[in-house]
Amino acid sequence: MLIAMVAVVMAASIGLAVWAGRGSRGGGISEFLVGGRSFPAWLIYFLAVGEVYSIGTMIGFPSGIYAHGASYGIWFIGYILLAYSLGYFLAPLVWRAAKRHEAMTVPDVFGRHYRSRPLELITCVTMLIALVPWGQYQFIGLQVVLSNLGLSLSPVQCVVLAGIIAFVYIAVSGVRSPAFVSILKDVFMLIGVVLVGVAAVLAAGGTAKVSGPEVLTAAQTTMGGNDLLFAMTTIAFQSVVFYLGFGGAYVFPARSERAVKTSTVWMPMYMLIYPFLVLAAYYGVSAHPGLANPNTVFMVTARGLLPEWLLGLVAAGAALSGVLVLAATALSIGGMISRNIAPNVSPGAQRRWTVVAVAGFLVLGAVLTLVASTLMLTVLNLTYNLLAQVVPGWLAILFAKRVRTSAVAAGMVVGVVTAITLYATDATFGGVNPGLVSLGLNLLVVFGWSALAPGAERVPVARGTAATEQAIVR
Template sequence: MLIAIVAVVMAASVLLALWAGRASRGGGISEFLVGGRSFPAWLVYFLAVGEVYSIGTMIGFPSGIYAHGASYGIWFLGYILLAYSLGYFLAPLVWRAAHRHDAMTVPDVFGRHYGNRALELITCVTMLIALVPWGQYQFIGLQVVLSNLGLRLSPVQCVLLAGVIAFVYIAVSGIRSPAFVSILKDVFMLLGVVAVGLAAVLAAGGTAEVTGPAVLARAQTTMGGPALLFAMTTILFQSVVFYLGFGGAYVFPARSERAVKSSTVWMPLYMLIYPFLVFAAYYGLQHHPGLANPNTVFMVTAKGLLPEPVLGLVAAGAALSGVLVLSATALTIGGMVSRNLVPNVRPAAQRRWTVGVVAAFLVLAAVLTLTASTLMLTVLNLTYNLLAQVVPGWLAVLFARRVRAAAIATGMVVGVAAAVTLYVTDATLGGINPGLVSMGLNLAIVFGWRLIAPGPRRAPVAREGGPAVTPRAVATQPAP
């Protein structure tokens, strides 16, 4: 029954992807990567939440509370709420920058705004290093979730099926498949999370028996000292990276700035799933203490409370979440390789190149999942810290008039080196999030350089219509 439900849902998602592909048949690279910049607000909303609320939400949020208590939940919820507030103002400007430069990737924006091929390459390499483990994590998370929910598939079968379905999504319609499949994914993810949370409350005898002061230790509901400092700095750090690091993938396809802004208004509604995840986490803490792997708490709780048909809904939501984010990440990587990393790819050939890179990435990620997943998981923690290194460049593009491309490139390289060093040395910094420190160093270089040696005057994107210096053409990258 369980595997039949998952199979039916995944088959339905493939049919939905094929249906979505009707609009992109015969389209060029713009249609493939950014949907021809035609997505209305409601589709931008589903694409964004589809990529943001991934399989990591079902695994990471409950396991973080299970292992670390309230401090994890506070910074997790806090940064998302602050990100939506910032995104209301920043996300439309990100779209405007892409529209101004006819850009389909973040390196496109940076390279064309400053007319600098070196900056384009450095941005591309930085984002590739950050996104490869993020895509890899979807494979690993999918394998962990489905195996713990009792789906009788071997690791090889899980990885193979996920890779094939993710490739089909992208091959048939590019960005349109993740956008439309995200609607189906959200239905099953919401049903699954709510079912587990409600089952936990009913089994315990009410919310007070799950989250009340009589059943929870003080350490699970309070925080202070380094934990509080880490929570506050992480809220600030990750809320900025949310749109200026990850945002291009789900902002660029919008049809207008208004569509982007409208989509952000409704995004906080999706956070209604978090109370149910909290119930599942605290129920697991009381009834399944001492789990060897905290990442399994949501699945263990679900398996112990739900009948098999409902458990199938949970498994289907988890499977769709992992495959959806995997496909969208693969498309982003493919687009950057075909447009920014490899020089002189003709626009007519970029779609074929992108599909080829997507296939190569999925094969590589699948092999690494089966042979070196532990190594990749250790690198995963760097994803946010590395993506943060494009934030100073975005701030310069959006708001600064006289920043040099060399300053942004240098700040990015130094920031990446600092992020890796702080991670490898496991620096605690008194509780300050290391990503904030590396990004701060990057910002100091970019805007300190501007004070010492200002660059040529350019109109920042936030001041659309002002006097601007026309960037030099990037010689090695043809226009689309």
């Protein structure tokens, strides 16, 4: 029953992906990467929450609470909530920048705004380095889900199946697949999370028996000192990176600035799933102490509480969450390789080369997962620390007049090297998120250098009017 449920849902998602691309077959690279910039607000909403609430929400969030207590839950929820507030104002500007330069990738925006091929390449390499661990993040979650259902699947088989389905999504219809499949994914994800949270409360005999002081230690429910400082700095840091790092993937396909802004209004409603995830995580602390792999706590809890047919619903939601984001990430990487790394590829061939690049990325992500799997929230932190290095460039594009191109490029390089060094050495700064340190150095280089030696004057996106946008495009 469990295997049948997962198989039926995944087959339905593939069918939905094929249906979504029925009108776009034979379309150009714009249709493939950004849906012809035609998505209405409701579809942007589902695309955005489909990518934001990934398998990391179902698997990584409870594992962080299980392994580290309340501090991980607080920063995880806090940064998303703050990001929505910032995104209401920033996301439409990101879309405006893409529209101004007819961009389909973030490196497109950077390269065309500054008329600099080297900056385009540096931005592209930065994002590629950042998105590879993000893809690995999805693979780790999928491996956890599929290998903890009692299925006779090896880790290799798990990641191969996930990679094949993600490839099919993209190959049949580009960005339209993640957009429409996210609707199906959200239904099963919501059902799955609520089922496990409610089952945990019922099994324990009430919420007090799950999260009360008699069953949890103070270390699991409170924080202070370095943990508190880490949570607060992470909330501030990752909320900015949320839209200025990841945003292009689910902002560029919108049909207008208004559609982008409208889509952000209702996104906080989705956060109602977090109380159920917290209950599942805390139930796991008392019911399944000492798990060798904290990433498994949600699925272990679900498997111990639910009958097989309901467990199938949970597994289907988790699997869809991971495959969906994996596909969207692969598409972003494929688009950058075909347009920015190899810009001389003809427009007619870009779609084919994007599909080839998608396949290459999925193979790489699968291999990394098999040889270097780790705690999911650790991988999430690395992704954010690297993606943060495009934030100063975005701020310059959106708001600054005379930032030097060389300063943006140098700041990005300094930031990436610093972020990787701090991650590799596990450096701590009294609790301050290391990503904030690397981002601070990047900002200092970009705006400090430009203050001492201003660059050529450019019209910042935030100050553009309809007339100026048309003049710039011409």
